[in-house]
Amino acid sequence: MISASGLELRAGSRILLSDASLRVQPGDRVGLVGRNGAGKTTTLRLLAGEGEPYAGEVMRRGEIGYLPQDPREGDLSVSAKDRVLSARGLDRVLRDMEKAQSEMAELVDDRQRDRAIARYGKLEERFATRGGYAAESEAARICGNLGLDGSVLHQPLQTLSGGQRRRVELARILFAASEAGPGGTSSTTLLLDEPTNHLDADSINWLRDFLKTHDGGLVIISHDVDLLDAVVNKIWYLDAVRGEADVYNMDWKRYQEARADDEKRRRRERANAEKKASTLQAQADKLGAKATKAVAAKNMARRAEQMLSDLEEEQASEKVAKIRFPEPAPCGRTPLTANGLSKSYGSLEIFSGVDLAIDRGSKVVVLGLNGAGKTTLLRLLGGMETPDSGEVAAGYGLRIGYYAQEHETLDQHESVWSNIRRVAPDTPEQQLRTLLGAFLFSGEQLQQSADTLSGGEKTRLALAGLVSSAANVLLLDEPTNNLDPASREQVLDALRSFTGSVVLVTHDPGAVEALEPERVILLPDGNEDHWSEEYLDLVQLA
Structure with a gap:
């Protein structure tokens, strides 16, 4: 579970989010949406514990599985398989078991071999308590569904493409999340930033089904509308104009309808307030011409100004980058x-x-x-x-x-x-x-x-x-x-x-x-x- 209160986020002096309260509980599948630059990635990173808010506090309970947009640089010499298994500590146990097996076969001294056998038995017991070979098989299944076959899993991470490394990291997070906690449910809250990048259509469909059945918490940033439509049951909309987070306890389709209604309401309130303020200002101007009414005129003018400032800022139209490639520099026939x-x-x-x-x-x-x-x-x-x-x-x-x-x-x-x-x-x-x-x-x-x-x-x-x-x-x-x-x-x-x-x-x-x-x-x-x-x-x- 993650709970944030009084949250304020900034990029430089620009306020991304002000006095926000956000909560993710088991069973919540939250779509974190808003235009580019509204602060979605910053919010997710902060919920994961990577960075501190400008103000407010974040409380976390249980495991967190965080997939950032950009790949992380770690030990690239380990194999993809070991990286995935490390989510439950199985990689180290398997390596120690292999080492103990070699010692059992190579040692001549009976006493040393008996110690190696006893050590192997303890390791095997530890391996079993963490899911054993069934967990290893489960990891392989998750990897296969994300397009990572056996030949890829045995390669060092440094030989893989950026897309493959990101899928390995996603597989690692999902493998950790699929481990049942007390009561047979997952205690992991997944924080996924654009998880469908580098996935093919089959892998996206599989991921969609996995997330729909995840019984821990989930916060997902995605431009894949079909994924949001199929998975989320709650929406956090980051409004880049107001610097606020609007929480909608509903699925994607109902959210779109509710959001449109909210924007119509704000425009209507603004228009009504501007009309009233204009009427007050006109009356103030008339009264201001009379010396005996000067105080009343000033009060009316102040009231008109206050009416406008008390309203939410009018929703600005979504700006879009104007991307146009210029005429290319002259070149030969085959550059x-x-x-x-x-x-x-x-x-x-x-x-x-x-x-x-x-x-x-x-x-x-x-x-x-x-x-x-x-x-x-x-x-x-x-x-x-x-x-x-x-x-x-x-x-x-x-x-x-x-x-x-x-x-x-x-x-x-x-x-x-x-x-x-x-x-x-x-x-x-x-x-x-x-x-x-x-x-x-x-x-x-x-x-x-x-x-x-x-x-x-x-x-x-x-x-x-x-x-x-x-x-x-x-x-x-x-x-x-x-x-x-x-x-x-x-x-x-x-x-x-x-x-x-x-x-x-x-x-x-x-x-x-x-x-x-x-x-x-x-x-x-x-x-x-x-x-x-x-x-x-x-x-x-x-």
Whole structure:
């Protein structure tokens, strides 16, 4: 259970949330919603115990399973399987059991072997009390449903893609949550920030069913409306204009109706108050002309002003980032080519012998199952990594713009302004300020550290950097992740109108349709084909 009272959250001097009271009990499945930048990720992080509120207090009871948007860097040398099993401490017990087994087989001295046998017996008993082989099988089942097969589970985390590592972390959290506590129910409160990122359609359907039956608490941030509709029974709406959290004890469909009614009521109250205040002010103006009525006129004017200030601030219209890629810089007929690209991590070969030529203005989509090397290919093309064999060649006038799904092109410890200035050092200051304003960054937000931004805000900042670059070849890795529907449509419109070249990796069919690709690259084999609608069904499976 989590209980927060008198909660105030800030980003710099900007108030995200003021005097909020929030409570998650077993059986509550809360959808945490609001526009990008309203403070959803900040709120979830604080509920998880990562950071302190500006004011108020948070009380936690029971286990917390927290999935942040950005992957965490831990010990990447451990296997994916051990990382999942560590949720219940099974990884250490299994390693100790294997060590004791080896000692039992190798030791010659009877006394030492007897000690090893006794030690193995104690370890086996400890393993059994934590669920034993049934729990290990359960972990494998959860991993399989999230698209992590046996070959992936035995690999070190450092060899996995960012998407695979995030699914390993999700599997670990769900494995911990599925352990029954006293009374046969889970005591774990799940805090999940965009859990469907990097999941295919089958995995999303399985996750939906898992969360519907989770009997602990749940708070979820997601732009997947179908998931919210199927899972949540309570809504927390963060109003970015008022800095308040509105709590709706109802499911997603009834919430949408109630929210619309609330907004109509606020507009009606505002209109009525403005009408009354206008009438009072008119009367005050008339009376003010008479010296004997001056005091009454001032009182009426003050009352009119008070009526307006007492009302809730009128709901501002949802601003949307104006994303438009500029005309690309001039370039040759084929600005980017790659020949015989191969890449391995240790003994694991990701792909080999990949050839491609990106012609001026061409649109290419890269497809492949998770772990097939899609992100790795973009990083090789962008010069962020070096191939084991083969080469990437720049044509005349090549100017690359790379969007990384994990936002690694941003300096997380620098401000919004420093990040945009770094990628566009020669652009006039006012031009950059205008550009950031179009992406909804202005005023004190320019000095806000990038690591305090929400996932959607980081996406907007990274895209602003692309716009400032006038790139003629865009390498885009999941550019619509973490965006609210309105901002996503802006990105799709920008893709439709861009006249330069694009190499796109995405699980979003809408992004592929907006791109209207001519070609498709299939990994890990590197086969190239003309695009056809038949490939659209593979996008969400990839």
